[in-house]
Amino acid sequence: MTRNQLATVIACAVLMVYLNQILLSAGLFRTTATNASVAIALSPLVSSLMAALVLRDRLGYLRIAGVALGFGGVLIVVLQSPGARVAEAGLGDAMVVASVVTFAVGGVLVQRLARETDALHASAMIYACGTLMLAMHTAFVGAATNVKAWVPGFWPLMLVLFSSLIATTFGNLAWNHAIARLGVARVSLWFYWVPVFGVGFAALLLGETLTAWHGVGLVAVIAGTALGTYSRA
Numbered sequence: 001m002t003r004n005q006l007a008t009v010i011a012c013a014v015l016m017v018y019l020n021q022i023l024l025s026a027g028l029f030r031t032t033a034t035n036a037s038v039a040i041a042l043s044p045l046v047s048s049l050m051a052a053l054v055l056r057d058r059l060g061y062l063r064i065a066g067v068a069l070g071f072g073g074v075l076i077v078v079l080q081s082p083g084a085r086v087a088e089a090g091l092g093d094a095m096v097v098a099s100v101v102t103f104a105v106g107g108v109l110v111q112r113l114a115r116e117t118d119a120l121h122a123s124a125m126i127y128a129c130g131t132l133m134l135a136m137h138t139a140f141v142g143a144a145t146n147v148k149a150w151v152p153g154f155w156p157l158m159l160v161l162f163s164s165l166i167a168t169t170f171g172n173l174a175w176n177h178a179i180a181r182l183g184v185a186r187v188s189l190w191f192y193w194v195p196v197f198g199v200g201f202a203a204l205l206l207g208e209t210l211t212a213w214h215g216v217g218l219v220a221v222i223a224g225t226a227l228g229t230y231s232r233a
Contacts, residue, residue: 001117001125008113009125016106016172017130018137023099030092037195039096041074044228047104047188054108057185066228070192073220076213078195107184114180123176127169189228192221 001009028036044067051057113122151157178187196218202208 005113005117005122008109009122010129012106012109012113012122012126013129013133015102015109017127018133019102020099020106021130021134022137023095023102027092027095027099031090031096035093036096037078037198038075039093040100040194041071041078041192042097043100043104043191044070044185044188046100047107048185048228050104050108051111051183051185055111055183057183063185063228066189066224066226068224069227070189070221070224073217073222073224074192074195076217076220077199104184104188107179107188110176111179111184114176119177119180120173123173126176127172186228189225192225196221 027039031039048057048063048067110119110122110126152160175187199208199210199214203210
């Protein structure tokens with residue numbers, strides 16, 4: 001890689017891994033799950049605006065309609081979930097929104113970087129650098145010496161490994177590969193499926209109840225994703 005490409009990799013690591021993870025975890029600690037889900041659902045809108053401003057992508061009527069329809073579907077799915085509670089916006093919500101912005105800006109940089117180098121290679125370097133940054137942060141704040149936190153027990157450790165290997169490693173490599181092929185504006189629309197799958201697995205694994213409104217929200221998410229993904233202008 002050239003110096004400019006390496007600088008872009010480091011910038012992506014800071015934005016998409018280091019700042020994103022710190023802001024998201026701190027924000028989730030300070031807000032409700034409902035507020036966080038709604039804030040995260042802003043990602044397609046933020047990513048589309050960033051792509052239009054930085055990469056000069058065309059933000060056509062169909063894509064705008066897809067973003068709006070998908071966001072409406074997410075609101076229905078989230079707000080109709082058992083125990084959903086919209087709280088007054090505060091610092092936690094601002095942190096979650098900031099994490100969305102850092103990830104969207106990083107996604108734009110990944111799309112630009114993918115035009116010059118291999119997306120898989122770039123992704124591996126981004127998350128290796130980001131992991132190193134998080135490890136250094138952990139050592140700096142003194143959390144690295146907490147043995148109990150590093151060895152919390154068998155099942156918590158299995159959950160951490162599943163999250164790191166499946167959700168983070170596989171998920172983000174696939175995500176960056178998709179950005180290289182489709183562009184960050186189109187790929188970001190699939191963020192709308194995060195709360196949909198969350199509600200579905202809650203019903204499957206935790207026995208939570210689904211209503212007709214969840215079906216309406218699902219249809220809106222499908223329609224919004226289709227409109228935004230396949231629109232050309």
